[in-house]
Amino acid sequence: MKIVVDAMGGDYAPVETVKGAVDAAREFGIEVVLVGDETKINEELAQNGVGNLPVSVIHAPEVIEMGEPPAVALRKKKNSSIVVGARLVKEGAGDALVSAGNTGAAMGSALLGFGRIKGIHRPAIASVIPTVKGKTLILDVGANAECTPQNLMQFAVMGGIYSNKILGVNKPKVGLLNIGEEETKGNPIYLEAYRLIKESELNFIGNIEGRDITAGVADVVVCDGFVGNVVLKFGEGLARDLMAMIKEELKKNIFVKIGAAIIFSQATGLKKKIDYSEYGGAPLLGINGVCIICHGSSQAKAIKNAIRVAKECVEINVVKSIKESIGKNAIGDDTIASG
Amino acid sequence: MKIVVDAMGGDYAPVETVKGAVDAAREFGIEVVLVGDETKINEELAQNGVGNLPVSVIHAPEVIEMGEPPAVALRKKKNSSIVVGARLVKEGAGDALVSAGNTGAAMGSALLGFGRIKGIHRPAIASVIPTVKGKTLILDVGANAECTPQNLMQFAVMGGIYSNKILGVNKPKVGLLNIGEEETKGNPIYLEAYRLIKESELNFIGNIEGRDITAGVADVVVCDGFVGNVVLKFGEGLARDLMAMIKEELKKNIFVKIGAAIIFSQATGLKKKIDYSEYGGAPLLGINGVCIICHGSSQAKAIKNAIRVAKECVEINVVKSIKESIGKNAIGDDTIASG
Numbered sequence: 001m002k003i004v005v006d007a008m009g010g011d012y013a014p015v016e017t018v019k020g021a022v023d024a025a026r027e028f029g030i031e032v033v034l035v036g037d038e039t040k041i042n043e044e045l046a047q048n049g050v051g052n053l054p055v056s057v058i059h060a061p062e063v064i065e066m067g068e069p070p071a072v073a074l075r076k077k078k079n080s081s082i083v084v085g086a087r088l089v090k091e092g093a094g095d096a097l098v099s100a101g102n103t104g105a106a107m108g109s110a111l112l113g114f115g116r117i118k119g120i121h122r123p124a125i126a127s128v129i130p131t132v133k134g135k136t137l138i139l140d141v142g143a144n145a146e147c148t149p150q151n152l153m154q155f156a157v158m159g160g161i162y163s164n165k166i167l168g169v170n171k172p173k174v175g176l177l178n179i180g181e182e183e184t185k186g187n188p189i190y191l192e193a194y195r196l197i198k199e200s201e202l203n204f205i206g207n208i209e210g211r212d213i214t215a216g217v218a219d220v221v222v223c224d225g226f227v228g229n230v231v232l233k234f235g236e237g238l239a240r241d242l243m244a245m246i247k248e249e250l251k252k253n254i255f256v257k258i259g260a261a262i263i264f265s266q267a268t269g270l271k272k273k274i275d276y277s278e279y280g281g282a283p284l285l286g287i288n289g290v291c292i293i294c295h296g297s298s299q300a301k302a303i304k305n306a307i308r309v310a311k312e313c314v315e316i317n318v319v320k321s322i323k324e325s326i327g328k329n330a331i332g333d334d335t336i337a338s339g
Numbered sequence: 340m341k342i343v344v345d346a347m348g349g350d351y352a353p354v355e356t357v358k359g360a361v362d363a364a365r366e367f368g369i370e371v372v373l374v375g376d377e378t379k380i381n382e383e384l385a386q387n388g389v390g391n392l393p394v395s396v397i398h399a400p401e402v403i404e405m406g407e408p409p410a411v412a413l414r415k416k417k418n419s420s421i422v423v424g425a426r427l428v429k430e431g432a433g434d435a436l437v438s439a440g441n442t443g444a445a446m447g448s449a450l451l452g453f454g455r456i457k458g459i460h461r462p463a464i465a466s467v468i469p470t471v472k473g474k475t476l477i478l479d480v481g482a483n484a485e486c487t488p489q490n491l492m493q494f495a496v497m498g499g500i501y502s503n504k505i506l507g508v509n510k511p512k513v514g515l516l517n518i519g520e521e522e523t524k525g526n527p528i529y530l531e532a533y534r535l536i537k538e539s540e541l542n543f544i545g546n547i548e549g550r551d552i553t554a555g556v557a558d559v560v561v562c563d564g565f566v567g568n569v570v571l572k573f574g575e576g577l578a579r580d581l582m583a584m585i586k587e588e589l590k591k592n593i594f595v596k597i598g599a600a601i602i603f604s605q606a607t608g609l610k611k612k613i614d615y616s617e618y619g620g621a622p623l624l625g626i627n628g629v630c631i632i633c634h635g636s637s638q639a640k641a642i643k644n645a646i647r648v649a650k651e652c653v654e655i656n657v658v659k660s661i662k663e664s665i666g667k668n669a670i671g672d673d674t675i676a677s678g
Contacts, residue, residue, distance in 0.1 A: 186484055210574070227565065233549030235577055237552060238577050246585075
């Protein structure tokens with residue numbers, strides 16, 4: 001198994017991408033292929049003391065920047081790290097692709113390289129969010145800034161499969177993220193999506209609201225990529241800022257400060273749970289291959305965990321599972337249905 | 340000054356609405372008019388020992404339920420608490436309206452009762468979110484499940500005025516909530532909204548992402564009502580669940596548990612800061628009157644604080660400020676411009 005990593009993608013690339021790849025090779029024994037500027041990557045590899053870890057480099061002279069319009073960039077930069085990476089996987093030189101670069105470009109490269117699963121209109125990025133009950137899968141979190149009701153319906157199907165096959169949830173509860181619980185809430189797209197998902201064989205629990213996400217009301221939260229992206233990033237920011245506010249508050253009293261130091265040293269389980277980078281990247285579901293998208297600000301730990309998620313997706317063959325379920329009238333089979 | 344409260348609106352009405360109103364009269368000395376089922380309201384008033392506080396009751400026999408389609412309900416239930424409440428304010432029997440009921444019905448009643456400010460296409464609900472730097476105003480949080488670029492532009496103008504006049508921010512920084520910082524990110528509606536706001540005289544800082552909200556990057560966060568509603572409720576849920584997870588984690592060790600009890604007793608400032616009900620309701624900006632919308636699950640404290648916010652809006656005459664600014668080419672005047 002070889003995981004191909006876009007070494008140049010992301011706000012902290014190639015420093016953090018290379019470090020994350022080396023960590024994945026060291027900690028998980030995963031074979032990693034780094035794609036990008038050979039000189040820069042080798043400099044970083046030297047910094048990280050790669051030794052005889054299973055890390056190799058493929059040169060790609062171009063980089064697609066975060067702000068570039070993806071369609072134009074993909075046409076112009078055929079030798080960019082993300083395009084070359086996707087090509088390597090397509091040609092069998094790797095089993096999965098990981099990128100923290102321009103999301104549109106990563107998605108476009110994966111689409112061009114692997115193609116869509118037959119019957120899927122639009123792929124979606126699915127991300128795991130910690131909840132009081134464990135974790136929930138939310139999709140789409142950024143692949144589609146606009147969605148049709150049919151797209152949302154397919155996200156529900158794919159999310160159900162991923163939740164069942166990869167996260168091990170039996171008959172996952174699927175919720176549609178909306179501005180009210182009632183069937184009449186939302187805009188025309190969500191009203192129609194509600195109807196479509198309700199008619200399916202999925203274990204649909206109806207509309208859920210923002211406050212239900214971390215309560216763990218649903219195992220799969222379905223929304224368009226605009227809403228999902230804002231929610232995901234808002235959650236990260238709020239968790240980070242809330243912890244900062246708590247620490248600030250605790251500093252105000254010297255006795256409390258000492259107690260707090262003890263407590264924070266104990267609360268590693270919680271820290272790990274609410275640390276989004278533990279969950280690494282997010283799979284791009286609906287393409288005919290494995291591609292893990294990390295957000296732009298990923299640091300080494302997020303990259304390392306994304307590589308781990310990529311490996312798991314290949315091992316469990318989530319693509320095959322989606323193909324099989326979508327083949328059955330794009331509704332899903334009994335393992336994800338409520339009946 | 341008289342604040343009219345829809346006593347029957349909300350998941351916990353009339354118990355919590357009446358309690359909140361009595362608390363507002365007691366704590367802030369505000370004169371409150373409760374509208375709804377006279378018998379039920381009087382029962383609750385008796386429970387709360389209203390004494391000679393300035394609280395009166397106006398009977399309204401009907402209630403618009405949370406799940407009812409607003410347009411139909413407003414036509415059919417002309418004697419509902421929210422419709423009667425709006426009428427009272429329109430006729431001068433009250434200065435502002437507060438409701439935790441069906442958001443669409445509350446908005447519709449206020450619109451029918453007070454009308455829009457000339458030049459405003461759609462009103463927006465604006466809510467305050469605590470940040471590490473203080474607080475930020477986000478709008479729309481639920482009035483419009485769909486928006487045009489022009490709507491978003493007007494939300495930016497109104498939010499700028501509210502931030503300046505009511506929250507006291509000089510030249511408020513206005514950010515457009517999007518799925519990336521780059522000008523090219525988002526869907527066609529947000530791309531065009533970006534262009535419109537950029538061309539205005541507002542102190543526009545460009546696109547901001549979900550993670551920038553609680554970091555306090557912007558003083559005014561502009562988005563459509565679907566995204567804003569989901570974000571607001573997600574934030575509430577996450578803050579609630581994160582605190583629960585922290586408390587759970589701290590219970591695991593008896594020594595830590597004792598320390599934690601001390602700390603939590605000390606951290607009242609923080610608790611107050613992250614408690615959304617402290618901020619009460621959210622003003623419906625763009626209508627020709629004062630209407631404060633509370634979310635459905637509001638309890639007494641949220642209602643009490645919403646009544647306080649209503650009083651402040653009337654006193655400072657935010658409607659007049661918006662009228663004046665919108666009159667100047669719908670861009671806003673120098674006090675909210677960046678120049």
